[in-house]
Amino acid sequence: MPENPGGELLCASAELEERGRAFVWDVLMYRQRARAFALRFEGRVVAYINRCAHVPTELDWQPGEFFDQDRRWILCSIHGATYEPADGRCVGGPCGRGRLVAVTTEERDGRVYWYPSRDIQPVPFDAAPAESFP
Numbered sequence: 742m743p744e745n746p747g748g749e750l751l752c753a754s755a756e757l758e759e760r761g762r763a764f765v766w767d768v769l770m771y772r773q774r775a776r777a778f779a780l781r782f783e784g785r786v787v788a789y790i791n792r793c794a795h796v797p798t799e800l801d802w803q804p805g806e807f808f809d810q811d812r813r814w815i816l817c818s819i820h821g822a823t824y825e826p827a828d829g830r831c832v833g834g835p836c837g838r839g840r841l842v843a844v845t846t847e848e849r850d851g852r853v854y855w856y857p858s859r860d861i862q863p864v865p866f867d868a869a870p871a872e873s874f875p
């Protein structure tokens with residue numbers, strides 16, 4: 742059960758097509774700027790931190806494009822680690838027993854919300870742009 746029943750508004754439900762382009766946004770993970778992404782898979786919205794379990798780098802081969810050619814798996818563009826979209830588990834490639842870090846989401850009334858946790862927080866409204874972070 743999310744701590745904040747309201748959640749943070751992410752996007753309209755219609756923006757996330759089945760196995761389509763992901764919605765990407767900035768968060769603070771352990772107080773460091775990171776990117777997260779949300780996509781729709783088998784009707785459900787799932788979201789993860791955009792960070793490979795192999796080497797901590799972003800996965801998408803173009804902004805918001807995380808799926809492999811068949812749009813079945815999340816595929817890391819760097820060395821081909823393959824993840825199950827439904828739960829972020831590594832299913833092939835160099836991610837071993839790792840998994841993507843999940844972000845809790847909820848879809849209601851035609852909108853998608855995400856829920857901060859102790860480790861993953863929204864970027865403060867007045868924070869400097871990403872380029873100026875160390």
Ligand code: FES
Pocket residue numbers: 793794795796797798817818819820821822834835836
């Ligand atoms: S960084 Fe993702 S597979 Fe190596």
